[in-house]
Amino acid sequence: MNEALPFRQFVVKTAARCNLACDYCYVYELRDQGWRNRPRLIADETVTALGRWLRAHAEQAGLRTLDIVLHGGEPLLVGPARLDAIATDLRAALAGVAEPRFTLQTNGVLLDERCAEVLLAHRIRVGVSLDGDEVAHDRHRRGPDGGGSHAATVRGIELLRRPRYRPLYGGLLATIDLANDPVATYEELLAHAPPMIDLLLPHATWEYPPPGARTGETAHADWLIAVFDRWYGAPVRETRVRLLEDLVDLTLGRAVRSETLGLSPAGSVVIETDGTFERQDALKAAYDGAAATGFDVFRHDPATVLAASGFGGLGADAGEPAEPSPTCRRCPVLRTCGGGLRAHRYHPANGFDNPSVYCADLRALIDHVRTRVHADLRALVGPERRR
Amino acid sequence: MQGERGDVESALPDLDGLCLDDLDDLPDSVLGSALRRLIRESEEPSEAVVAAFDSAVEPAFARIWVPAEADDGVEESRSDGSPGTRN
Numbered sequence: 192m193n194e195a196l197p198f199r200q201f202v203v204k205t206a207a208r209c210n211l212a213c214d215y216c217y218v219y220e221l222r223d224q225g226w227r228n229r230p231r232l233i234a235d236e237t238v239t240a241l242g243r244w245l246r247a248h249a250e251q252a253g254l255r256t257l258d259i260v261l262h263g264g265e266p267l268l269v270g271p272a273r274l275d276a277i278a279t280d281l282r283a284a285l286a287g288v289a290e291p292r293f294t295l296q297t298n299g300v301l302l303d304e305r306c307a308e309v310l311l312a313h314r315i316r317v318g319v320s321l322d323g324d325e326v327a328h329d330r331h332r333r334g335p336d337g338g339g340s341h342a343a344t345v346r347g348i349e350l351l352r353r354p355r356y357r358p359l360y361g362g363l364l365a366t367i368d369l370a371n372d373p374v375a376t377y378e379e380l381l382a383h384a385p386p387m388i389d390l391l392l393p394h395a396t397w398e399y400p401p402p403g404a405r406t407g408e409t410a411h412a413d414w415l416i417a418v419f420d421r422w423y424g425a426p427v428r429e430t431r432v433r434l435l436e437d438l439v440d441l442t443l444g445r446a447v448r449s450e451t452l453g454l455s456p457a458g459s460v461v462i463e464t465d466g467t468f469e470r471q472d473a474l475k476a477a478y479d480g481a482a483a484t485g486f487d488v489f490r491h492d493p494a495t496v497l498a499a500s501g502f503g504g505l506g507a508d509a510g511e512p513a514e515p516s517p518t519c520r521r522c523p524v525l526r527t528c529g530g531g532l533r534a535h536r537y538h539p540a541n542g543f544d545n546p547s548v549y550c551a552d553l554r555a556l557i558d559h560v561r562t563r564v565h566a567d568l569r570a571l572v573g574p575e576r577r578r
Numbered sequence: 579m580q581g582e583r584g585d586v587e588s589a590l591p592d593l594d595g596l597c598l599d600d601l602d603d604l605p606d607s608v609l610g611s612a613l614r615r616l617i618r619e620s621e622e623p624s625e626a627v628v629a630a631f632d633s634a635v636e637p638a639f640a641r642i643w644v645p646a647e648a649d650d651g652v653e654e655s656r657s658d659g660s661p662g663t664r665n
Contacts, residue, residue, distance in 0.1 A: 196626070199628055364633060391632060567609050
């Protein structure tokens with residue numbers, strides 16, 4: 192059983208539905224189908240119960256700040272008035288105990304001025320999902336009618352780039368597609384002047400391998416290495432690229448706040464629209480019910496949830512290994528890799544007790560980053576330079 | 579990771595003894611930014627690092643202060659921990 196660390200980040204699903212039908216979405220299109228049985232939108236009484244739960248948790252854990260990620264589905268489906276009410280209620284519930292730090296992840300389609308004013312009033316920083324240019328983006332991110340969403344998403348980003356709303360602009364999240372040129376994708380994202388970019392590996396398991404990947408090749412590493420060399424080689428840092436920045440930091444010996452890399456314990460939990468707690472959201476890519484915990488904000492107090500076996504650790508259920516697989520524990524890059532995102536380790540035969548399905552890619556990428564960083568480090572601050 | 583106050587103690591020999599005095603000499607590159615984070619962290623160790631949700635903007639950098647008139651520019655924490663103003 193892992194030591195129960197207090198949760199610091201709460202991924203709150205304000206909507207269990209989406210206005211897009213992206214073909215790679217882990218919530219709807221992969222293994223888990225729990226969304227079908229949940230309320231379309233979070234109810235007032237669920238927000239109230241969640242607020243009580245968060246207050247009790249913050250008090251018991253002595254937390255002065257809580258990170259609340261408004262997520263979905265598409266979280267803006269609640270509309271600006273409800274969004275305002277949700278943020279107001281959660282802030283009021285925590286008053287005098289902890290400060291909520293809100294972020295929101297959206298496809299950007301519903302971002303308008305009325306919505307942005309609510310986001311501004313509550314200091315809700317926004318991440319937008321954008322996969323690249325119109326062709327790249329609309330290959331996957333389409334509406335239910337099959338139409339692309341790129342134009343609407345870019346309109347939302349442009350709104351966030353206005354001086355008034357610029358503080359809200361948190362960054363862009365792109366899911367990697369091998370069909371897209373890596374450097375062109377990076378430069379397309381960069382053209383939107385994001386304070387941060389993150390590049391997400393498409394969710395895959397040993398049962399459902401990465402799209403476009405072939406045995407013996409490290410196509411996703413090759414793609415990311417091309418971006419790394421472009422980003423890292425710029426004389427002045429152009430923006431943050433979280434995945435790659437984490438790799439540099441890990442190479443230098445820092446711990447990072449990543450689910451994908453490193454060995455930091457889990458600090459995040461998901462609250463669905465019905466008030467149930469779920470583990471790491473990406474587990475929905477593994478099998479139906481993989482993220483379920485059996486706990487909810489109505490019936491289970493923080494001490495109960497936290498004390499549950501492994502719940503606060505690496506996300507392990509009873510009987511599931513909490514550690515990376517034996518193969519990973521023998522690997523010289525384990526401290527950097529961490530065994531990869533938990534969902535990516537899944538095989539129906541033995542659950543999560545495997546290296547990541549991206550193991551070869553992660554190793555190739557890590558080796559490349561290490562080689563470049565070590566060489567540059569010596570030139571920049573090595574003992575000979577400083578003597 | 580922390581040795582004497584302000585000095586980085588690292589498994590990487592090149593980083594041993596790196597301190598705040600070195601900040602001004604670092605370039606504005608990706609590596610320079612990473613070294614600034616490392617040095618500042620050795621000076622002011624932060625709370626325990628836990629993994630956060632990947633499909634969201636990073637909460638560690640969500641501390642924004644929105645003035646009454648945002649058009650005048652907004653102070654925010656930079657990723658390397660230093661204060662900054664973004665327009």
